[in-house]
Amino acid sequence: MSRFIRQWCATLALGLCALPVLAELSLLNVSYDVARDFYKDYNPMFQKHWKALSGESVELKQSHAGSSKQVRAVADGLEADVVTMNQASDVDFLAEKGLVAKDYAKRFPNNASPYTSTMVFIVRKGNPKAIRDWPDLVKPGVQVILPHPKNTGNGRYTYLAAWGFALGQSGGNERTAQEFVARLLQNAPLFAAGGRDATTTFMQRRIGDVLVSFESEAELIAREFGKGEFTVVYPSLSILTEFPVAIVNPVVDKKGTRKLAQAYLEYLWSPAGQENAAQNYLRPRSPEILKKYAEQFPPVRTFTVDEVFGGWSKAFPAHFKDGGSFDQIYLKK
Amino acid sequence: MRSLFGPRPLLPGFRLSLGCAVLYLSLLVLLPLSGLVFKASQLSLAAFWEIASGERALASYRVTFGASLLAASINTVFGLIVAWVLVRYSFPGKRLIDALVDLPFALPTAVAGITLATLYAGNGWIGRYLEPLGFKIAFAPPGIVVALTFIGLPFVVRTLQPVIEDIEPEVEEAAASLGASRLQTFVRVLWPALLPALLTGFTLAFSRSIGEYGSVIFIAGNMPLISEITPLLIISKLEQYDVVGATALAVVMLFISFVMLFVVNGLQWWAATRHGARAADGALR
The missing domain is CATH 3.40.190.10 (Periplasmic binding protein-like II)
Structure with a gap:
C-alpha cells in the first residue's frame, strides 16, 4: 500500500515537473463550430512546419462550439492563445474587452481573414x-x-x-x-x-x-x-x-507563446494553408490557389x-x- | 422517518449534517441565484420593466408556461397510469418498460429534440399521418408540448411509484369488504393517498419544463411571437453580449416559477393536512 502511494507521489512529482515544459509548447485555438474539419487537417501541417523551423514539437489544442459562446468563454478566462472565428462581431467583442488588439483586422493580411x-x-x-x-x-x-x-x-x-x-x-x-x-x-x-x-x-x-x-x-x-x-x-x-483570426494578447504574454501564435496564424496564408482551405471548400485568398481550384469556386x-x-x-x-x-x-x- | 425527529431532535450529527446541507445548498443554489439577482439589479427599474414586459418576452412567457403546464398535466394523467401499471401488475417485459421510463433522464436533450423533430416532421414516421389530418406538430407550438412531455415523464412516474407500492392491496380489500364501490374506493381511499405525490410529480415535471432549452429548440420552429420560448430569448440576449438583459429575463422566469411552485406546494400541504387528519395518510407521507 505504502509502496503504491510512494509510486503515485513520484509520478505526481514528475508530472508537475513536466507540466511547465509541456505548457510552453502548447497552443489553444478557440474556434467556431464547423471549423473542426479545417483545423483537423491544418494542425498536423503546422506541427510539421514548426518542427522544421524551430526543432520544437508543439501540442495544438482545439476547442469548437458556437462562436459567440466561445468568445464569451475567452472573455471569462478560457486561456486561448488564438481565436479563429466566423464573424467579426465576435472578435470585436474581445477587442472591446482589451483581449485582442483594437486593430486586429490589420495585424494580418486580408482583414485578418485567411479564407x-x-x-x-x-x-x-x-x-x-x-x-x-x-x-x-x-x-x-x-x-x-x-x-x-x-x-x-x-x-x-x-x-x-x-x-x-x-x-x-x-x-x-x-x-x-x-x-x-x-x-x-x-x-x-x-x-x-x-x-x-x-x-x-x-x-x-x-x-x-x-x-x-x-x-x-x-x-x-x-x-x-x-x-x-x-x-x-x-x-x-x-x-x-470573412473568418477573422486574432492573437489573444494577455494569454500569449503570460504563456510566452506570442511567436508561436503569430506563426500559427501566419501559416494560414502559406500555400499549404491556402490549399487546405480550398480542400475544405473555403475560398482561398491566394489568387494562384483560387485559380487552381477554379472549377470548385465559380466566380460570384x-x-x-x-x-x-x-x-x-x-x-x-x-x-x-x-x-x-x-x-x-x-x-x- | 419524520417521526424520528420528533422525540429526539438532537440525533447524533445533527449540527454537522445541517451545516453540510446548508453549505451545499448555498454553494449550488443560493450563490448562483443571488449572483443572478445581483447582476439583474444593475438595471434601473424602468429598464428592467421594459425588458421583462417587451412584446416578444410576453409572448415567450405564454408559450413557455402554457406548454409546460400542458405537458405537466398530460404527464400527470399518463404518468399515473404508467406508474400504476408498473407497480400493480406483473407482465412480461415489465423490467424493460420500467427502465424505459428513465430514458428521458439519460438522453442528451438535444438528441431528444432532433429525434422528436424528425419523427413529427411532415415526412416523419408519425408526422406523415398527422399532417394530412391538419395536425402540424413539429415546428409549431404543439411540438414544444411534445418535447416537454417527453422530458417530464420520469418525474411523475418515479415520484408516484413508491407511494403506490406503499398502498397495501389490503386497504382496498378492506374498503370493498366494508361495502365501498370501486369508484368510492378510488375516490375516498386511493386518491387521497396519491394526491400529494401526484402534485409533487406535477411540480417537478413542470419546473423541469420551464427551463428546458436543448430539446425544444430543435422542434419549436422558433418563430418570433409564435413559438419562441423564454430560454431562447435569454440565449438571444447572450448572443448580443447583453448579459444583464439576459439575467433580467431569467429573474422574471424565476419569479413566476417561484410563485407557481409556491401555490402548488401550498396545495400539496393542504392536501396532506386535510387527509393527514385521517390516520391512514400519516404513515404514507
Missing part, C-alpha cells in the same frame, strides 16, 4: 421551383429554410445578404430592403437552431424549397446526402463572409459587410440587437 465563403442557395434536384436569384425567394409559395437570423451567425449572414441585394436594386433604400427581407422571412416556415439543423431540416425532413447556407456547407451536404440530391444556385449578388459577385453596412460594429446593432430591423419586422407596435 472566405459566400451565401448560396441549395435547391432540390432539378430546381423544380426555378429558383435563380433572391427575388425568387420572396415569391408566394416558395419556402425558405434558414437558421435563426437573430441568434446564429449563419442566419445573420443570410439576412444581410438579402438586405444588401435589395439595397443594390435600382431605387433600393433602407425601407425597400426591409420590406424585401420581411417578405423573405414570411416564406420561412421555421427558424432552425443552427446551420447544421437547417441542413437536416431541408435535406432529411424535406421541408422547404430552398436552403440558404455557406458555399462550404454545400460540399458537406453532398458528402452526406449524395451529389445528385440537390443543386447549388449562385445568386447574382451575395455577401462575402459579392459585397462585404464593411462595404454595405460599414462593418459589423454598425450592422449588428442596426439589425440584430433588440429593437433592430429584425425585431421591427415582427413587432408592429
Whole structure:
C-alpha cells in the first residue's frame, strides 16, 4: 500500500515537473463550430512546419462550439492563445474587452481573414421551383429554410445578404430592403437552431424549397446526402463572409507563446494553408490557389459587410440587437 | 422517518449534517441565484420593466408556461397510469418498460429534440399521418408540448411509484369488504393517498419544463411571437453580449416559477393536512 502511494507521489512529482515544459509548447485555438474539419487537417501541417523551423514539437489544442459562446468563454478566462472565428462581431467583442488588439483586422493580411465563403442557395434536384436569384425567394409559395437570423451567425449572414441585394436594386433604400427581407422571412416556415439543423431540416425532413447556407456547407451536404440530391444556385449578388483570426494578447504574454501564435496564424496564408482551405471548400485568398481550384469556386459577385453596412460594429446593432430591423419586422407596435 | 425527529431532535450529527446541507445548498443554489439577482439589479427599474414586459418576452412567457403546464398535466394523467401499471401488475417485459421510463433522464436533450423533430416532421414516421389530418406538430407550438412531455415523464412516474407500492392491496380489500364501490374506493381511499405525490410529480415535471432549452429548440420552429420560448430569448440576449438583459429575463422566469411552485406546494400541504387528519395518510407521507 505504502509502496503504491510512494509510486503515485513520484509520478505526481514528475508530472508537475513536466507540466511547465509541456505548457510552453502548447497552443489553444478557440474556434467556431464547423471549423473542426479545417483545423483537423491544418494542425498536423503546422506541427510539421514548426518542427522544421524551430526543432520544437508543439501540442495544438482545439476547442469548437458556437462562436459567440466561445468568445464569451475567452472573455471569462478560457486561456486561448488564438481565436479563429466566423464573424467579426465576435472578435470585436474581445477587442472591446482589451483581449485582442483594437486593430486586429490589420495585424494580418486580408482583414485578418485567411479564407472566405459566400451565401448560396441549395435547391432540390432539378430546381423544380426555378429558383435563380433572391427575388425568387420572396415569391408566394416558395419556402425558405434558414437558421435563426437573430441568434446564429449563419442566419445573420443570410439576412444581410438579402438586405444588401435589395439595397443594390435600382431605387433600393433602407425601407425597400426591409420590406424585401420581411417578405423573405414570411416564406420561412421555421427558424432552425443552427446551420447544421437547417441542413437536416431541408435535406432529411424535406421541408422547404430552398436552403440558404455557406458555399462550404454545400460540399458537406453532398458528402452526406449524395451529389445528385440537390443543386447549388449562385445568386447574382451575395455577401462575402470573412473568418477573422486574432492573437489573444494577455494569454500569449503570460504563456510566452506570442511567436508561436503569430506563426500559427501566419501559416494560414502559406500555400499549404491556402490549399487546405480550398480542400475544405473555403475560398482561398491566394489568387494562384483560387485559380487552381477554379472549377470548385465559380466566380460570384459579392459585397462585404464593411462595404454595405460599414462593418459589423454598425450592422449588428442596426439589425440584430433588440429593437433592430429584425425585431421591427415582427413587432408592429 | 419524520417521526424520528420528533422525540429526539438532537440525533447524533445533527449540527454537522445541517451545516453540510446548508453549505451545499448555498454553494449550488443560493450563490448562483443571488449572483443572478445581483447582476439583474444593475438595471434601473424602468429598464428592467421594459425588458421583462417587451412584446416578444410576453409572448415567450405564454408559450413557455402554457406548454409546460400542458405537458405537466398530460404527464400527470399518463404518468399515473404508467406508474400504476408498473407497480400493480406483473407482465412480461415489465423490467424493460420500467427502465424505459428513465430514458428521458439519460438522453442528451438535444438528441431528444432532433429525434422528436424528425419523427413529427411532415415526412416523419408519425408526422406523415398527422399532417394530412391538419395536425402540424413539429415546428409549431404543439411540438414544444411534445418535447416537454417527453422530458417530464420520469418525474411523475418515479415520484408516484413508491407511494403506490406503499398502498397495501389490503386497504382496498378492506374498503370493498366494508361495502365501498370501486369508484368510492378510488375516490375516498386511493386518491387521497396519491394526491400529494401526484402534485409533487406535477411540480417537478413542470419546473423541469420551464427551463428546458436543448430539446425544444430543435422542434419549436422558433418563430418570433409564435413559438419562441423564454430560454431562447435569454440565449438571444447572450448572443448580443447583453448579459444583464439576459439575467433580467431569467429573474422574471424565476419569479413566476417561484410563485407557481409556491401555490402548488401550498396545495400539496393542504392536501396532506386535510387527509393527514385521517390516520391512514400519516404513515404514507
